[in-house]
Amino acid sequence: MVEHVDVLIVGAGLSGVGAAYRLQTEHPSKSFALLEARQHLGGTWDLYRYPGVRSDSDMFTLGFPFRPWRRPEAIAAGADILSYLEDAAREYGIDERIRYGVRVQRASWSSDEALWTVTARRGDETLDFTCHFLYLCTGYYSYEGGYRPAFDGINEFAGPVVHPQEWPVDLDYRGRSVVVIGSGATAVSLVPALAAGGATVTLLQRSPSYIVSLSASDGFADALRRVLPARSANRIIRVKHLVQSQGFYLLARRLPAPAARWLINGARARLGGAASVERDFTPRYKPWDQRLCVAPDGDLFATLRSGAATIVTDEVNRFTASGIELASGRHLDADIVVTATGLRLVACGNIELEVDGMPVDPSERLVYKGLMLVGVPNLAWCVGYTNASWTLRADLSSRYVCRLLAYLDRAGFDIATALGPDDDGPRRPILDLTSGYIRRAASVLPKQGERAPWVLRQNYVLDRATMRWSRVTGAMRFARARGGTDAGEQAAGHDARRRRASARSGGTLSERDHVHPVAAADAAEPFRSVA
Numbered sequence: 412m413v414e415h416v417d418v419l420i421v422g423a424g425l426s427g428v429g430a431a432y433r434l435q436t437e438h439p440s441k442s443f444a445l446l447e448a449r450q451h452l453g454g455t456w457d458l459y460r461y462p463g464v465r466s467d468s469d470m471f472t473l474g475f476p477f478r479p480w481r482r483p484e485a486i487a488a489g490a491d492i493l494s495y496l497e498d499a500a501r502e503y504g505i506d507e508r509i510r511y512g513v514r515v516q517r518a519s520w521s522s523d524e525a526l527w528t529v530t531a532r533r534g535d536e537t538l539d540f541t542c543h544f545l546y547l548c549t550g551y552y553s554y555e556g557g558y559r560p561a562f563d564g565i566n567e568f569a570g571p572v573v574h575p576q577e578w579p580v581d582l583d584y585r586g587r588s589v590v591v592i593g594s595g596a597t598a599v600s601l602v603p604a605l606a607a608g609g610a611t612v613t614l615l616q617r618s619p620s621y622i623v624s625l626s627a628s629d630g631f632a633d634a635l636r637r638v639l640p641a642r643s644a645n646r647i648i649r650v651k652h653l654v655q656s657q658g659f660y661l662l663a664r665r666l667p668a669p670a671a672r673w674l675i676n677g678a679r680a681r682l683g684g685a686a687s688v689e690r691d692f693t694p695r696y697k698p699w700d701q702r703l704c705v706a707p708d709g710d711l712f713a714t715l716r717s718g719a720a721t722i723v724t725d726e727v728n729r730f731t732a733s734g735i736e737l738a739s740g741r742h743l744d745a746d747i748v749v750t751a752t753g754l755r756l757v758a759c760g761n762i763e764l765e766v767d768g769m770p771v772d773p774s775e776r777l778v779y780k781g782l783m784l785v786g787v788p789n790l791a792w793c794v795g796y797t798n799a800s801w802t803l804r805a806d807l808s809s810r811y812v813c814r815l816l817a818y819l820d821r822a823g824f825d826i827a828t829a830l831g832p833d834d835d836g837p838r839r840p841i842l843d844l845t846s847g848y849i850r851r852a853a854s855v856l857p858k859q860g861e862r863a864p865w866v867l868r869q870n871y872v873l874d875r876a877t878m879r880w881s882r883v884t885g886a887m888r889f890a891r892a893r894g895g896t897d898a899g900e901q902a903a904g905h906d907a908r909r910r911r912a913s914a915r916s917g918g919t920l921s922e923r924d925h926v927h928p929v930a931a932a933d934a935a936e937p938f939r940s941v942a
Contacts, residue, residue, distance in 0.1 A: 412539075416442040418816070419529060419542035421760055423447035423509045424454015425802055426548035426793040428496055429475055430809040431505040436477075437813040444540070445505070446531060448514040448554065452500055456493040458554060461578040463604025464489035467596045467705050469625075469652045471632065471645075472800035475499060479645035481636075485629040485652075486707040513538060518545055519765040520788055525825035525892035527789065543825070546812060547792045548805075549760030551842075551856065558753040558848060563729040572748045575601065582747070585609035590735060590743050592727065593751030594620045595846070596704050601751060603710040606719035613743055614722045615735065619694045620704050621674045624681055627707035653803070657871060660798045663698035670698045681712035691722045701846045702797055756852035759784075759792050776857045778841055779829030779886065780878065781867035782808045784857060788828040797844055798869045807871075807878040815883050824889040832886075836860055841867050 418434055420427050423445045434443050451457045456464075466473055470487045474480030478499045482491065500506040510533075517530040529540040557576035565572060573582060575597050589605050591598050594616035605612045631651070635644040663670035671694075678692040686692065694701075706712060714720045726738040734745040758773035765771060766787055776784040781804070782791045793808045795801030815827055838858040842849045859866045864886055868874055 413528075413541055414444075414539070415541045416444050417542065418443040418544045418546060419527070419540055420445045420546045420548055421515050421762070422454060422548035422550070422793075423452040423500075424456070424548065424550065425473075425496065426550065426795070426805040426809075427454070428452065428500050428505055429802065429806055430546055430548050430793065430812070431508060432475070432477060432499075432503050433806070433809040433813050435503070435505075437810075438816060441816070443508065445509045446513040446515055446529075446540075447509050447511050450511050452506065452509055452511075453493045453496050454550065456489050456496060459489055459576065459578075460580065461575040461597070461601060461604075462608060463600040463602075464575075465600055465707070466492060467600075467702070468656065468800040469629075471629070471648050471652045472656070473802050475802065476649065476806060478502070479641075479649070481645075483628045483633055485632070486625065486627050486705060515760060515762050517763040517765070518790075520767065520790075522767050522788065522826065522890075523893055525789070544789045544791075544812070544816060546809075547759050547762070547790070549762075549792075551756050551758065551794060551852075552754040552848075553757045553761065556755065557750075558755050558851070559750055560727075560752055562727055565730045567732050568730045568734075568745075568748065569732045570746045570748065572750060574750050574752075576754075584747055587611070587746040588734075588744055589613070589747045589749060590615050590745040591749045591751055592616075592735075593749075593753070594618065594704075595751065595753065596702065598751040599704040599706060599711050601749060602720050603706075603714040605749075606714045606717075610747075612714075612720040613745075614720060615727070615737075615743065616691070616722070616724055617726050619690075619692050619724060620701065621671070621694055621698055622678060622692065622704045622706050622711060623674060624677060624706045624709035624712065653799070653871060656799050660699055660869070667697040674698060674703075678712065681709045681716075683712075683716050685712070685715040685718075686722050691724050696845060699798060699844075701844050753846070753848035753851075756848060756855060758856050764790075773857045774855055777831055777838070777865045778857050778859050778867055780811065780864045781841075781859075781874075782811065783829040785829045785831040785865070788826045794841070794867065796869055796871070797842055799871060803871050804874060807874050811878045811883075814879075818883045819889070822889065823891070825892040826888075826890040827883075828888045828890075830886045830888055832860055832862075832865055836862075843869065 418441055420430050420443060427445050431443065431445055434441065449457060465488050466486055469485045470480040471485065474495065480495065513531045513533045515529055515531045519528045525543060527542050527545045529542065529545065531538045557574045559574060571582065573579065584605060585608060587610055589610045590613045591601050592615045598614060599622060602612050602614050632648045635647060675688060675693055679688045682688060715722060723743065725741065728736045728738045735743045735748065737743065764787065771787055773784060776786065779785055781794060784790065791808065791812050793805050795804045819825065819827060838860065840853050841856050841859050
């Protein structure tokens with residue numbers, strides 16, 4: 412039996428739960444369901460169970476704006492974030508809309524019917540769904556396993572080799588020598604937790620990362636809540652953390668040298684001579700070329716100072732039966748090796764997409780406003796920020812989807828398709844960091860252009876303005892099912908008239924008013940490749 416809903420949400424993590432709230436709040440008459448491949452909601456926070464797993468951005472912006480984070484911790488443990496998500500889903504009745512253990516494999520769009528047909532698996536059972544709008548809240552990393560480099564001799568190692576994404580619940584590391592390979596947020600979180608659990612830890616990194624020490628709690632937030640109404644206090648707290656994170660990001664991008672000095676000097680002050688700052692804490696890249704690592708209350712530095720952990724900057728030559736031989740010739744003895752070596756990224760939940768019988772390769776598509784794919788009707792893919800809390804952009808995306816659905820209802824259209832630019836300008840990766848896991852995925856993820864709306868901006872203030880209040884008709888084609896009226900050429904003609912009027916008056920069009928011109932072929936074809 413085929414089940415039909417107006418909107419089908421894939422994924423029940425932060426993005427999916429937030430999307431469901433916005434949809435049921437702004438479109439209470441629309442039917443929807445969430446499909447979750449795992450047996451529990453939570454996404455990232457249900458999957459990752461390694462010691463020390465925590466947020467790497469503050470909870471006051473990672474939490475939902477409609478259900479503020481009220482605990483004192485600014486940087487929260489994974490288990491606390493999962494509990495927060497469970498409570499939110501239960502409070503708003505979203506947990507009742509989730510179908511667990513349902514893995515979406517394929518989605519096929521029909522322009523004649525203005526309908527997605529979605530094929531999924533639940534164990535050995537095949538399930539079919541149809542929907543008018545498909546919202547992929549799947550994030551962009553694979554849940555099937557993390558990235559594992561092909562280390563020479565790894566099968567010779569006598570102990571367990573563990574990836575944090577697949578942490579065994581029964582792994583006993585107390586009193587053991589543990590080598591953690593990596594230099595990102597996962598490694599920085601693991602080392603203090605393993606040491607606190609009784610392990611002797613070595614952090615082995617090929618090259619250093621920028622690590623910033625932030626307070627694990629926010630006394631200002633606690634004080635504000637005591638003197639102001641909850642709604643006002645929560646807004647001020649959220650804005651404070653937003654300004655801090657975005658302000659430092661903009662400073663680091665515009666003045667990278669002073670920002671780098673501040674970060675490196677901060678590490679120097681907290682290390683107290685426990686490691687070489689020049690060798691182990693001076694990266695070769697500029698701040699925010701890769702995401703900053705966060706050490707709550709400087710826990711990594713404190714662990715290094717205590718002697719419970721050491722840091723080694725070198726490369727793996729090969730594994731041996733008793734540990735790791737380094738490129739320098741040094742040998743690290745180990746009982747357990749943890750490969751915190753990164754993620755494997757996938758686009759659109761690795762779901763096979765098809766439009767009117769033609770396969771869709773997301774890597775050949777441009778993004779539109781950071782959430783739609785050019786030429787793919789009635790589909791959005793929720794992607795968060797890399798330079799700020801994921802939820803900030805995820806919530807903007809969900810509210811934009813709700814605006815788009817409202818326009819379709821109001822204007823009497825069934826189909827909304829993002830159109831590409833009228834030139835073959837440069838294409839660049841959708842994620843603008845230089846981290847290894849992102850570079851490896853460059854051939855898999857969609858691309859972005861050089862100008863709006865075909866970009867995924869890393870600027871919440873600008874995005875808030877354009878996603879909340881800009882016209883939803885810009886560079887879009889609207890149509891009705893079964894060969895109904897096409898609005899694409901009408902929109903292009905309308906924009907041309909506005910351009911001529913603007914030219915006569917000496918003015919220019921703002922992005923808010925701009926409906927990008929499209930070629931006649933673009934308006935006629937529901938599927939357009941922009942390779």
